[in-house]
Amino acid sequence: MTNKAFPLGKGRLEEVAAEHPTPFYLYDEAAIRANARAIRSAFAVFPRFFLHFAVKALPNPAILRILREEGFGADCSSLPELLLARMAGISGGDVMFSSNDTPSGEFRAAADMGAAINLDDITHIDFLDGCLGGLPELVCLRYNPGPLKLGNAIIGNPTEAKFGLTGEQIFEGFAALKGRGVGRFALHTMVASNELDVKYHLETGKLLFSLAVELKRRLGVELEFVNLGGGVGIPYRPEEAALDYGALACGLKALFDGIVCPAGLEKLAVRVEWGRVVTGPYGWLVSRAIHRKNIYRSYIGLDASMADLMRPALYGAYHHITVAGKEGAPPVAVCDVVGSLCENNDKFAIGRALPAIDVGEASGDLVIIHDAGAHGRAMGFNYNGKLRAGELLLREDGSVVEIRRRETVDDYFATLV
Ligand SMILES: *Cc1c(COP(=O)(O)O)cnc(C)c1O
Numbered sequence: 001m002t003n004k005a006f007p008l009g010k011g012r013l014e015e016v017a018a019e020h021p022t023p024f025y026l027y028d029e030a031a032i033r034a035n036a037r038a039i040r041s042a043f044a045v046f047p048r049f050f051l052h053f054a055v056k057a058l059p060n061p062a063i064l065r066i067l068r069e070e071g072f073g074a075d076c077s078s079l080p081e082l083l084l085a086r087m088a089g090i091s092g093g094d095v096m097f098s099s100n101d102t103p104s105g106e107f108r109a110a111a112d113m114g115a116a117i118n119l120d121d122i123t124h125i126d127f128l129d130g131c132l133g134g135l136p137e138l139v140c141l142r143y144n145p146g147p148l149k150l151g152n153a154i155i156g157n158p159t160e161a162k163f164g165l166t167g168e169q170i171f172e173g174f175a176a177l178k179g180r181g182v183g184r185f186a187l188h189t190m191v192a193s194n195e196l197d198v199k200y201h202l203e204t205g206k207l208l209f210s211l212a213v214e215l216k217r218r219l220g221v222e223l224e225f226v227n228l229g230g231g232v233g234i235p236y237r238p239e240e241a242a243l244d245y246g247a248l249a250c251g252l253k254a255l256f257d258g259i260v261c262p263a264g265l266e267k268l269a270v271r272v273e274w275g276r277v278v279t280g281p282y283g284w285l286v287s288r289a290i291h292r293k294n295i296y297r298s299y300i301g302l303d304a305s306m307a308d309l310m311r312p313a314l315y316g317a318y319h320h321i322t323v324a325g326k327e328g329a330p331p332v333a334v335c336d337v338v339g340s341l342c343e344n345n346d347k348f349a350i351g352r353a354l355p356a357i358d359v360g361e362a363s364g365d366l367v368i369i370h371d372a373g374a375h376g377r378a379m380g381f382n383y384n385g386k387l388r389a390g391e392l393l394l395r396e397d398g399s400v401v402e403i404r405r406r407e408t409v410d411d412y413f414a415t416l417v
Pocket of ligand 1: 056
């Protein structure tokens, strides 16, 4: 069970909304820091643990700066994401560049920043060499285990995923890198998304640890680190429980001690590239209920739309919804909670039992959509001329600051020639 709390009471939230009109995203700095510390403390069983925050999950430098202060780096996959990391003061090997189908300019930018470059394909060894006029000191290869691992719903089966090198290509790739004078090596995989089962992540660890040992045995290649990628889930539904960091860290450590240490590779570092689990539960999309409509079904219309948060429309994802000031109120009606896009899948919830909701632009209830702190605002878009919500940060001292303003019509027109 997970308690779906929101950090502000109704009175304070109305004050914030008076200053920053809805819809907006709100992130909780204290909660993000506490979570970052819980992750680091659990993974302290690994002396060389490092977390690269997946910038795509919440690409705002104010958040990246907080995470850097908590000891985290960045995982980027495009030039703008590299620039965001740099804006937040994250540089050098604290940046992991895990891209795919990569243009040469982005490889050059990553190399200029000293980022650890993760190659998604065997042909990218030559491509990178061509871009940079030589290979970097450290090269990471992304492994796709194919039939050795079952996928999950969002990312799909590894055999059908476009990412990474096959097992055979991993050996071929590292042999080529070694032959061409690369001296430092790393191995990456990412096979899950939003996975709450510790066992699944342990299997991934086992796969990479075993491969690290094989690489040493067959090629004499000693990896500097393995990167287990992202994909740790969060309890979107109140009846789900969060993944236990301690169980994951200790489980991985037991596998490490059993597989990696006997092969004399105890210096191997363990890294992850987490996004969702780092900030997801600590961000909310706050909107106002402006219309009620009763036809064949009952609808509550918000001033936010799937242009602000598309996960429900894209994956049928569940996002918990509460009404400010009515957290304890009994559900009285089942309704669909919708946005204003001319798309019938613009629905934040379908058939959801909710308390009585007042509607109206001035006096309507504030409706809070939970677990929007990762892959939320970042996935937004401008279809139907929708202007994306801004982002607010609830500081540790209780103040609220704007860290991204709401889009304006001028922003929407800015690219027209
Ligand atoms: C999306 C992504 C991540 C982060 O995934 P989460 O599920 O948010 O933890 C990490 N690495 C890569 C390469 C990704 O594409």
